[in-house]
Amino acid sequence: MVSTTFMNLAQPKKARVTQALLQEFSAHPLAEAQVARIVTAAGIARGAFYKYFTDLTDAYQYLFGQAMRAIHAGLPGQGSAADYVAATRAFLDSVQDSEYGALIQQHFRANESVLGNRPSALAETPSAWAVAVLCHQTIKDVILAPDTQAARLQQLAAAVAKIRR
Known part of the structure; x- marks a missing residue:
């Protein structure tokens, strides 16, 4: 500490x-x-x-x-499927524009496994948990393969729309 x-x-x-x-x-x-x-x-x-x-x-x-x-500061609120996708896109944009961009890439490429696995946070509802997990996985996937961002955000939008019904 x-x-x-x-x-x-x-x-x-x-x-x-x-x-x-x-x-x-x-x-x-x-x-x-x-x-x-x-x-x-x-x-x-x-x-x-x-x-x-x-x-x-x-x-x-x-x-x-x-x-x-720093990167999470000022992210838009979430609620609808579109809001979740917008928040994920905003996070990805803020990582790219941030002084922390290379650190975040290094984290997912090498350091996340060194620090050990941690459970996802408990959520108020199963659908809130599912959406949070999907958003975080999308962020990780895009950081590891930036050229897939559009397809992954589209995939996220479709999945979240089904969950949020």
Whole structure:
């Protein structure tokens, strides 16, 4: 878990460390990431890294959480099948336009399996769960194969329309 020491850093230093994490984890899978490159890029001592984070996985999870919060911010509300597809498209667009785009690609290409499987979130209804799973799988599939975006969004629209009836 990210330490309170890191959370209480002056904003310029915290931003420098976060940028170094982004640089490292966007360029290298978690299994190949190096604390040495992060501390050099951030201009901090190796011991400081371990005061801020338990290990590389802890640092990665912090950064990935930051990325998800930034990318999810401002997504449109959901309700109808069209709203779900629009939200999925907006998420994909925000990933492409985000400084976190390479990190998200690295996550699905290499890091998701390293972090272990996690169950999907429980939803209020079975159809809400099914739609959420389909939206997330569509996002993953498009990030892994960007040239399939139009077909996958069309497939999502058809599936969600059947579920939401």
